[in-house]
Amino acid sequence: MLLGVNVDHVATVRQARGGTEPDPVSAAIDAIEGGADGITVHLREDRRHIQDNDLKALRKRVTIELNLEMAATKEMIGIALRVRPDMVTLVPEKRKELTTEGGLDLKKNEQKIKRAIERIQGKGIPVSLFINPSIRDVVASRRLGAQMVEIHTGRYADAKGKKKLLELKRVEQAIKKALDIGLLVNAGHGLNYFNVQKIAVISGIRGVYIGHSIVSRAIFVGIKEAVREMKELIKT
Secondary structure, eight states, X not given: OEXXXXXXXXXXXXXXXXXXXXXXXXHHHHHHHTTOSEEEEEOOTTOSSOOHHHHHHHHHHOOSEEEEEEOSOHHHHHHHHHHOOSEEEEOOOOXXXXXXXXXXXXXXXXXXXXXXXXXXHTTTOOEXXXXXXXXXXXXXXXXHTOSEXXXXXXXXXXXXXXXXXXXXXXXXXXXXXXXXXXXXXXXXXXXXXXXXXXXXXXXXXXXXXXXXXXXHHHHHHOHHHHHHHHHHHHOO
């Protein structure tokens, strides 16, 4: 079970003052020392947190998996091909959203996503699609040529009571289907120290991708310890 640590919110704090600290690259190095298996950043079109120079610096200094989350736009594809992260995760992006609100709309954006996958994987960079826990979307991801998917766990994370069990079942079914048709499977969004274990025990998951919860915990105990605690929780 791999742990990918998203350092976007370290950059969010920096951008609030327009200065140079806290530095997401330093946070990434501390996360690695704490046991992270990968570092994730989302380079948004509006550059609200991670900046282009952050991505370039991370590429130079991160020696583990560097996962670039991005929209399937011409600009972002060009950046990915120049920087060459270890993997790209295509995500939906809305200008006014606080955080990614759901998985990709594969039906609406089929050709756009397919072209992005072909260009990026054609240069040897594996592509993952961030999708809702839907059998239809899993099958579509395979048809479009992606090597990997990340199942959106946000609805599971937000649900209460019986609805939480239903959402967990949807995640489990999507993961099983993805594995059955030969996709690598990750999970992420909304996962924290209280809900991650029910996801981590699902057989076949390659890794979980967590940002906000780890950065929030790091305010009190530091990045290294926050990552160590999460790593301990996801051991299976």
